[in-house]
Amino acid sequence: MNAELRAELRARFGKLVTFDVPLARFTTFRIGGPAAALLDPQRPEDVAAALCMCEDLGLPWLALGLGSNLLAPDEGFHGLVIRLGKGVGATKRAGPEGTLWTVGAGLPTPLLARRSAVAGVGGVNRLVGVPGTVGGGVFMNAGAHGQEFRDVVRWVDLVAPTGVLSRVDASNIDWQYRSSGLEGIVVAVQLQLEPEDPASLQAALRRHLKRRKAGTPFDRPCCGSVFRNPDAGTVPERAAQFAEPLTAGKLIDAAGLKGFRVGGAEVSTMHGNYIVNTRGASASDVLAVIEAVREQVLERFGVTLRLEVKLIGPGDAKGFYG
Ligand SMILES: Cc1cc2nc3c(=O)[nH]c(=O)nc-3n(C[C@H](O)[C@H](O)[C@H](O)COP(=O)(O)OP(=O)(O)OC[C@H]3O[C@@H](n4cnc5c(N)ncnc54)[C@H](O)[C@@H]3O)c2cc1C
Incomplete structure (x- = not known):
């Protein structure tokens, strides 16, 4: 990435953008050369501005969550990596019995599973062993032990590759096994969860985590199922x-x-x-x-x-x- 582009990114995003960052730090495989630039967005608008800029400048971009389902190249990524983390990971509850959860894409799925189980709402507690973000999980239609994101998503806030932010109803998403067909970057989602007994939800969560730890190399650097x-x-x-x-x-x-x-x-x-x-x-x-x-x-x-x-x-x- 040339100095002019770096200066432009720095001028637009200030300290939210860093340069020449090894991707190995951000993938569960612990593999990957440097990202030319990496953005840590704090609001959906940052993601929109970034994609708009990439579109204008013809700069390649990559959405990154917790890097638990990808293999990053040894030579690194020449464009802008947009890493959805804490800055866009807030959760809001609404609806009768607090069953409607609006969740930022950067929230880790295991955290969502635990919080929802404690709150006594079911639908995602068995995803506790899926070590990615909610955004990556929805994009991939991640699932485990009979639960999948497609079963609970009501809508997705998506930034299109052009930089336009829009709300996509779940019924308009082409859900498939481990795929959503979405084009762009998921910045938030709303989930419809169901009231359930918190103690049973938490017991099931512990059971699934135990099974997971016994059957897969959960604590080794890897990317899940290849x-x-x-x-x-x-x-x-x-x-x-x-x-x-x-x-x-x-x-x-x-x-x-x-x-x-x-x-x-x-x-x-x-x-x-x-x-x-x-x-x-x-x-x-x-x-x-x-x-x-x-x-x-x-x-x-x-x-x-x-x-x-x-x-x-x-x-x-x-x-x-x-
Ligand atoms: C030990 C282990 C166990 C696993 N078990 C399971 C399992 O049981 N079930 C399962 O489904 N998966 C499993 N996985 C795979 C992985 O955790 C999931 O696919 C997870 O949802 C990926 O989320 P992520 O944030 O890590 O995405 P990343 O790995 O960062 O990205 C994966 C893909 O999604 C895209 N992406 C990421 N975030 C966004 C976003 N916000 N908007 C648009 N695109 C985005 C990336 O560009 C990339 O193409 C496992 C992985 C590991 C390491």
Whole structure:
């Protein structure tokens, strides 16, 4: 990024923008080269102004939450990373029995799960083990243990790539498995939760967290599930031997790939659909593991694994590919 652009960003956003910040600091994989510029917005209007500026200057941008579902490139990101955190993470309750929650995109989902359980409103308590932001969660339609964001979202405040902020009704969102199809940056959402007994909600939350910790490498640097589970009905004959439901983890395990590694990246020995950064892994190490796993699973079982993790390009204008 040239000096003129940096000066322009500094003039517009002051100390909210920093330069040459390693993305490894902001991803759960602990991988990623420097972001040329990183913005810490304090209001939805900052996000709108940033996207407007990117549109005018042809500057690539990337929305970042807690970086728990992406692989950032070793060479870094050449444009502006807009990191939605505390500045846009406020929560407001309204409606009968306090069941309507308006939540800023930067609020961590585990915090939302805990607060709502304590308040005695259900719908998101089982998402306690999804270590991202609410904005990233809605964008990805994150889900766990039978709960998904699409079941509770009423509307989304979205800044379009042009910088225009508008409210999108949930019925106009193309919800799919781990995808919302939204284009732009989610800055706030309203959730419709349901009154429930706080003690039962909290007990369920603890149970799900315990299960999660026992079955996945929860405390290792990773990005959650790397691959999507194959769609039912698309499973070839060669994979018919597996008990339903067929998961990516089962295929990877059966291919003998647990523990397979390239450099510092390793297929978790605990759960086949996780790749962990054992020590100093690069994005290219992870990509090499991904390629090897896809090849092996295709060769052994005839199943093409599709990615769940978002692969970030060094300057893709839409913010991601993959
Ligand atoms: C240990 C572990 C366990 C996990 N378990 C689960 C699970 O059970 N279920 C599940 O669904 N996921 C799971 N994940 C994946 C991840 O936590 C979720 O997808 C999460 O919702 C991503 O949120 P984030 O804020 O970290 O997004 P990021 O990783 O920062 O971004 C992910 C994608 O969303 C985009 N994005 C981020 N914020 C916004 C925004 N405000 N507006 C528009 N786009 C945005 C990014 O550009 C990127 O394309 C797990 C991850 C880990 C590391």
